[in-house]
Amino acid sequence: MQRKRVVEPEDKIREIPAVVFLFRSCTGSLEYPGTESAVTETLRCLEVEPVTDPDQTCCSGYLLTCSAHTPEVSLAVTARNLALVERKGLDTYVFCNGCYGYLKELSHILLHNQEYLEGANELIARWGYHYAGKTRIFHVQEMWYRLRERIAAKVVRPLNGLRVGVHYGCHYLARKYDILDDGGYPTFHEEIVEALGGTPVFYKERQLCCGYAVGRGFTHREEIVQPHLFKKLKNARDSGVELITTVCPGCNVALDREQPNLRERYGEDFRIPVIDLAQLIALALGVPTAKLGFEANTVPLDDVLAKVGVSE
Amino acid sequence: MNESMMGKELTALVIGGGPAGIEAALKIACGGYRVVLVEKESEPGGLLRKLYSSFPRWENPSDRIGWMVDDLKRNKQIEISLESTVESVARTDNGFNVTLKNTATGGARTIDVQAVVLATGFGLMDLSAYGEYGHGIYPGVLNSLEFEERLREWSRGLGKAPKAVALIQCVGSRDRSKGYPYCSKVCCMYSAKQAGVVKDLFPEAKVYVFYIDCRAAGKGYEEFLREVIEKKHVRYVRGRPAKVLPDGGRLLVRAEDTLIGIPVEFTADVVVLAAAVVPHPETAALAKMFGAPVDEYGFIDHDLRSHAKCADRVFFAGGCGFAVDTESALSQGAAAAAEVIALFNGNG
Amino acid sequence: MDTDFYTPMRLDEVESPLQDEVEKALGIDIETCMECGKCSGGCSNAHIFDFTPRKVVQLIRLGAEETLLTMDALWVCLSCQLCVDRCPSGIDIPRIMDYLREKALREGYRPSRPAVVLFYELMCSCVERRGRVSEAPLMLRFNVLTGQYLKDLTLGIRMFLKGKLPLTAGKVKKMDEVRTLFVSWHRRSVKRG
Amino acid sequence: MRERDADRVDNLDRLVDRYHLVENLESCLQCGRCTGVCPVANLSPSYNPRQIIRDILAGNKDRWLRSEEIWRCFWCANCYTLCPMDIPFPLLMMQLRYEALENRYGEKYFLPFRRFAMRALEDGLTFTPGGARGRERIMKLRGRIGLKPWPDISEKAKQEYRELFEATGAAAWMEAIKEEEERPVALTYLQGRITDAKKKGG
Amino acid sequence: MIVAYYPGCSLEGVAREYDRSARLVCERLGFGLQEVPDWNCCGATAAHSLDHELTRGLSARNLATVGRMNLATVTTPCPGCSIRLKGAAMEAKKEGGAPEVMHLLQLLTEAAGTEKIASSVIKPLGGLRLAAYYGCLVTRPRAVARFDDPEQPRSMDRLLQALGAETVDWSHKAECCGGAFAASETSIVVDLGGQVLEAAHQAGAEALAVACPMCQVNIDTRQREVESTRGVRYDLPVFYFTQLMGLAYGFTHRAMGLKRLLVNPLPLLKRKGIL
Known part of the structure; x- marks a missing residue:
């Protein structure tokens, strides 16, 4: 599957950087630590060195959506985090859609509203930070795609046609903010799955939101998120999906953790494991499963691992 | 314009002095033929004269009408007959015998024309x-x-x-x-x-x-x-x-x-x-005099073969056919003029 | 299980037997509606309707029978005929409302305003018994049956004192002729129900 | 009573778009792409982004401040992605939520976030496991798969993060919101649901 | 001119004064009213809300009775009855003949004419500013009523002017008063009746003239309730137009049953020197 694109990823990421700044994700580190580990391992396998910074904090974009006070606080936090990266002269790579979407959105607001930019810079100037908008923000999936040939060449545990249903997540598809994939009909994820020897399943609801951002367990869990997820997972199962991969630990939480609740409410047990794409790549590249933290998952991966030929 | 064409004494009657009628008259005159323009009001300009502004460029319609009327008045080929209406029509071998009545003085006169352009416009x-x-x-x-x-x-x-x-x-x-x-x-x-x-x-x-x-x-x-x-x-x-x-x-x-x-x-x-x-009530009456068909609402219907023609030697332009904006009225006026000129050039 | 939550309407699955029914029984062509909303703008009670007259017409097109037969608008429509005269397509909405009311009762839907229906039924039974309506006993029975013994009591007394609520009213002599009509009505309701 | 198109609409910019992030609301074509793509609108008919924009343009902002609907937005931004006029609808929701909270509407929907944010002030990280046992469990897991037991975050980062909250007034503002008090919101989840007898019977 | 007369149930009950004044006024104008013998209720809103056939049957029976009277015209003072009868007549006409159905207002303005109405005036209603309130069914639906303009009716205005009264131009001439919900959904009547009263009040009317028993009842008897809901004192008497005609023709207020109106009209009439 090769689609003709308006913008080729090669245009945006011309040369493969040797070092990138990896933006830490709270959920990816604390809910599914396997994600953080898998992303780091995979990058290293692909000869890209991730750099992190202990001074980086949570992106705090959710404060914007849930309206915790005025936008200034989210803008200032973003400016501070991005200023850190700029100091290093690196591009920012994010492995959580939440961080990705919010960083893109908030930096867009900052860069298009002089007043906000000045305000935020004034706030962070006390510690010597300054945000100028030089660091570019990418999703690690964009990097995976750019390196798809390198990945394919390094596969040691092909997926044996495993039927993988992908979940992009909305913020990854925010095409208003200059993303590399096609926001209307994205295929990066499927192409990578193909490169790993899996069979991507184009199920109908693959672009449906996970409902995590605001819904899951917070505000409208019963009424909205559960029927919403039921719709998505039912469609995935009916299309023969054996595994769902995401590119966002947040989506993972919604799709994975919510399955027992769906069983309770609708009496249907989907038992579709949900992991991060990085975990799947790491698996195919031969990273030991002990480093991938699958035990954090609610739905176990035994069947999938067996199919790929990994015995635990 | 060459000598021989100037010599032709063919005349077109244009009924209605709105943008469509004026455009038709000007273009026919450019073709070298004589025009009689009949307007029932005391001033040419039609509906356009009553408008305050125009779309899509926020122009003042009076400006445009001003230029057009200036051109009209300067043109020696065109005779403007204001405050006049068509009283009666008789079809001849190569045209019409049209009696015009002056509504102000009550006087009437008869002229010979070889083609007619109906441009009576629309109302509300x-x-x-x-x-x-x-x-x-x-x-x-x-x-x-x-x-x-x-x-x-x-x-x-x-x-x-x-x-x-x-x-x-x-x-x-x-x-x-x-x-x-x-x-x-x-x-x-x-x-x-x-x-x-x-x-x-x-x-x-x-x-x-x-x-x-x-x-x-x-x-x-x-x-x-x-x-x-x-x-x-x-x-x-x-x-x-x-x-x-x-x-x-x-x-x-x-x-x-x-x-x-x-x-x-x-x-x-x-x-x-x-x-x-809606069409003016007099449109249907005029159409009848000239043998032009009208539709169920009283708008003039066009001939099968031409969009500007409605009967032999009878053409129409602008709002009497259907609602039009200024631009369309002007194009239709020009189109009717082209038909008249073609007719005159051909078999006159 | 699927219907445990709301799903968007499937236009391709929309069939509206109701629309055909309305066309056949009432001779009203719903397709002529261009949704200009003129009916609803002037409707006396649209501001308390759950579905404005325009929506009622559109819901017929969508075949949303249950919604139509259970909606509140059915029982707060005044039959004031404002909509039909203003409709550019001349759709007789009051007649549609009548039809829907009839159908809702026939099919046993609980009306959202039982008092309205009760009043209608009491009035009809009054006609059935006497051929004419006698207002005072009608009001009295209505208030007793709705349990509002004191509703409009002062007003009722004032009206009574003004001679506006005579306790007796005329009666039709040839009641058999009137009763026949009611008998066939009841037969119709039984047969359909 | 009937709705009146309010007199205040001319100051739309000031009233709704206080942060000047949605300046093109008036360009809305009412085409409905947003509603068509909205996952929430697909589940609950009373939440309809197109209608919300229309209603706000008609000056009925207050109705929406009181509503429960504005808290349903998933912030997936699909609407913004598809909007032919580039209207950032999520940012509109955001501003409505700010105002709702100022008027103390819908606090119960904000409280879960407040809890997260208050904890984030301690850790500089959000969504940290609650309680000592949860913390211990995750630290063990991280250790097992070869990560540092706790994500690498410096005291400096935590301190500066906190100070940003204090400097913008966010910390004090969130502090002031009491958990128990809340004002009721109007409108219901399935309002406007259209049903079909035929389907139900069959 | 002999005309069949169908009073309708209300005119035996709440609107007796309408019946009485109508008969007296018609007699004065030379219309011989012959009551339709053994008439039955038209079914009103109740029947057509419950069953269409029933409504049709009830009106058809009345129409058949009128047919046996061998009169060309039947009139009724109640718009509800008139619209039902007109509907039945329209259907009957398709199958053969049917008498002409006219609302009383229609009969008086069309068959008698304003000149004739004016010529009988003895005591003109000078200086009385009236709002002519037609309600829904006198002129609606247009296709059935075939009388006056449904949106801007003028017939009653002309009639009242012929009596020497002034009429105001106002907005709610043909809006609904709440109709048949007088008992079952009172709040609707208070809302809609209130709008009508407010409009008449704003237009400077001193009283309303109506041609429908339901309108009279809703606006007259609910006026106190409207006033307390809206916090405005209207005090607008609601006359049947026939009562006003009667007054102008020299009948006593007792004969016209003015005392039966809940909002007492006598002070206003005295102030204007009509009584």
Whole structure:
């Protein structure tokens, strides 16, 4: 599957950087630590060195959506985090859609509203930070795609046609903010799955939101998120999906953790494991499963691992 | 223009001195033939003369009409017969014997013409069928032509400044129960224009346009409409108002906002009704005299083979065929002229 | 299970037997509606309707029978005929409302305003018994049956004192002729129900 | 009573778009792409982005401040992605939520976030496991798969993060919101649901 | 001119004064009213809300009775009855003949004419400013009523002017008063009746003239309730137009049953020197 694109990823990421700044994700580190580990391992396998910074904090974009006070606080936090990266002269790579979407959105607001930019810079100037908008923000999936040939060449545990249903997540598809994939009909994820020897399943609801951002367990869990997820997972199962991969630990939480609740409410047990794409790549590249933290998952991966030929 | 053509003594009669008629007369004269232009009013210009502004470029229509009338008057080939109407017509071998009557003096004269261009224009329907809007009952309810006049007054600082204006589209048009199932075509754009003008004159005024569909098909039309909404802040409400009620000296408009689905009310000082476009009553009579067909509404129907021709040696242009905007009226005038010239050049 | 939550309407699955019914029984062509909303703008009670007259017409097109037969608008429509005269397509909405009311009762839907129906039924039974309506006993029975013994008591007394509520009223002599009509009505309701 | 198109609409910019992030609301074409793509609108008919824009343009902002609907937005931004006029609808929701909270509407929907944010002030990280046991469990897991037991975050980062909250007034503002008090919101989840007898019977 | 007369149930009950004044006024104008023998209720809103056939049957029976009277015209003072009868007549006409159905207002303005109405005036109602309130069914639906303009009716205005009264131009001439919900959904009547009263009040009317028993009942008897809901004192008497005609023709207020109106009209009439 090769689609003709308006913008080729090669245009945006011309040369493969040797070092990138990896933006830490709270959920990816604390809910599914396997994600953080898998992303780091995979990058290293692909000869890209991730750099992190202990001074980086949570992106705090959710404060914007849930309206915790005025936008200034989210803008200032973003400016501070991005200023850190700029100091290093690196591009920012994010492995959580939440961080990705919010960083893109908030930096867009900052860069298009002089007043906000000045305000935020004034706030962070006390510690010597300054945000100028030089660091570019990418999703690690964009990097995976750019390196798809390198990945394919390094596969040691092909997926044996495993039927993988992908979940992009909305913020990854925010095409208003200059993303590399096609926001209307994205295929990066499927192409990578193909490169790993899996069979991507184009199920109908693959672009449906996970409902995590605001819904899951917070505000409208019963009424909205559960029927919403039921719709998505039912469609995935009916299309023969054996595994769902995401590119966002947040989506993972919604799709994975919510399955027992769906069983309770609708009496249907989907038992579709949900992991991060990085975990799947790491698996195919031969990273030991002990480093991938699958035990954090609610739905176990035994069947999938067996199919790929990994015995635990 | 060469000598031999100048020598031809062929004459075309153009009935109606609006933009379509003037354009036809000018172009026929350019072709080297004589033209008699008959206009019932004391001044050429037609409906265009009554307009305050135009779309899609916010021009002053009087300017354009001014240039055209200047050209008309300078042109030696054209004889302008103002305050005149066609009294009777007799068909001859190669044309018509037309009797013109001067409505001011009562005098009549007969001329020979070899071709006729009907350009009698259009008018607006009588709104008394719409008691619910109270046109002719409440002083603040105007039809769109009366409103153009009001705009002119406002622009000269006359009259009381409005706090709010409501423009209602599709009054008559698209109303089969009243016998006008057709779309009048020009109202969407001129309502947008009028709404924009009000906002220009009185930026503080609230202007609402009640519409069913915005039919802005034309070069620059959609952009014009969006400008009115976005830059001039005219508010568009989808729904045909049901009733206009007098309310403490102002007018209360009751409608459903069909995009939300709730009944709404709006208090305005002036309510403008975009009345359906209808042919002038004399159009059908004239058409009969010249043997031209009219459709069920009284608009002139065209010949099968040509869009500007309706009978042998009879052509038409502009609003007597159907509602047209200025641009179309001009093109149709030119098209009718081309037909006349072709006819004269061919077998004269 | 699927219907445990709301799903968007499937236009391709929309069939509206109701629309055909309305066309056949009432001779009303719903397709002529251009959704201009003129009916709803002037409707006396649209501001308390759950579905405005325009929506009612559109819901017929969508075949949303249950919604139509259970909606509140059915029982707060005044039959004031404002909509039909203003409709550019001449759609007789009051007649549609009548039809829907009839159908809702026939099919046993609980009306959202039982008092309205009760009043209608009491009035009809009054006609059935006497051929004419006698207002005072009608009002009295209505108030007793709705349990509002004191409703409009003062007003009732004032009216009574003004001679506006005579306790007796005329009666039709040939009641058999009137009763026949009611008998066939009841037969119709039984047969359909 | 009937709705009146309010007199205040001309100051839309000031009233709704206080942060000047949605300046093109008036350009809305009412085409409905947003509603078509909205996952929430697909589940609950009373939440309809197109209608919300229309209603706000008609001056009925207050109705929405009181509503429960504005808290349903998933912030997936699909609407913004598809909007032909580039209207950032999520940012509109955001501003409505700010105002709702100022008027103390819908606090119960904000409280879960407040809890997260208050904890984030301690850790500089959000969504940290609650309670000592949860913390211990995750630290063990991280250790097992070869990560540092706790993500690498410096005291400096935590301190500066906190100070940003204090400097913008966010910390004090969130502090002031009491958990128990809340004002009721109107409108219901399935309002406007359209049903079909035929389907139900069959 | 002999005309069949169908009073309708209300005219035996709440609207007796309408019946009485109508008969007296018609007699004065030379109309011989012959009551339709053994008439039955038209079914009103109740029947057509429950069953269409029933409504049709009830009106058809009345129409058949009128047919046996061999009169060309039947009139009724109640718009509800008149619209039902007109509907039945329209259907009957398709199958053969049917008498002409006219609302009383229609009969008086069309068959008698304003000149004749004016010529019988003895005591003109000078200086009385009236709002002519037609309600829904006198002129609606247009296709059935075939009388006057449904949106801007003028017939009653002309009639009242012929009596020497002034009429105001106002907005709610043909809006609904709440109709048949007088008992079952009172709040609707208070809302809609209140709008009518407010409009008449704003237009400067001193009283309303109506041609429908339901309108009279709703606006007259609920006026106190409307006033307390709206916090405005209207005090607008609601006359049947026939009562006003009677007064102008020299009948006593007792004969016209003015005392039966809940909002007492006598002070106003005295102030104007009509009584």
